[in-house]
Amino acid sequence: xxxxxxxxxxxxxxxxxxxxxxxxxxxxxxxxxxxxxxxxxxxxxxxxxxxxxxxxxxxxxxxxxxxxxxxxxxxxxxxxxxxxxxxxxxxxxxxxxxxxxxxxxxxxxxxxxxxxxxxxxxxx
Numbered sequence: 001x002x003x004x005x006x007x008x009x010x011x012x013x014x015x016x017x018x019x020x021x022x023x024x025x026x027x028x029x030x031x032x033x034x035x036x037x038x039x040x041x042x043x044x045x046x047x048x049x050x051x052x053x054x055x056x057x058x059x060x061x062x063x064x065x066x067x068x069x070x071x072x073x074x075x076x077x078x079x080x081x082x083x084x085x086x087x088x089x090x091x092x093x094x095x096x097x098x099x100x101x102x103x104x105x106x107x108x109x110x111x112x113x114x115x116x117x118x119x120x121x122x123x124x
Contacts, residue, residue, distance in 0.1 A: 006035035012048035012060035013040060022061065046113040063115050079119065081105075 013022055019042065026038045041048070045062035049069070052060055064071055081100060083090050089099065101120060108114075 004035050005033060008037045008039065009059075010039045010041060010057040012051060012057045012062070013042055014045040014048055014060070014062040016042070018061050044109070044112055044114070079116070 011022065011026075013019055019040065022040060026040070030036070030038065041051075041057060043051070045060075045065060048057065048060040048062050049065050049067070051057040052069075053067075061074065081089075081095060083103075089095050089103070097119070107116075
């Protein structure tokens with residue numbers, strides 16, 4: 001009988017929505033490879049990419065960033081905007097980026113390299 005591989009894998013994840021999915025995958029992985037410890041790390045996409053480049057983590061699930069990296073698309077998200085029910089755009093099924101950039105919005109994670117800051121920078 002061959003000896004089971006052992007070690008530690010560090011995986012970064014930038015989006016809370018993917019943590020439960022990643023947890024399910026790691027649970028199944030550990031049924032087969034019980035001697036491999038898996039550490040999940042949550043952070044911003046750009047920070048996690050730097051951690052991969054610095055060999056501090058082994059892989060990450062993030063929004064695509066520039067650079068010479070191997071990317072495996074897992075899912076293509078839509079950009080979602082929340083507006084109050086009485087807002088002029090509330091009844092629309094979709095909103096163009098041109099319409100959206102004219103509207104005030106509440107920024108989260110100000111000063112961080114987020115997906116929405118990248119999107120708005122590209123449409124100005």
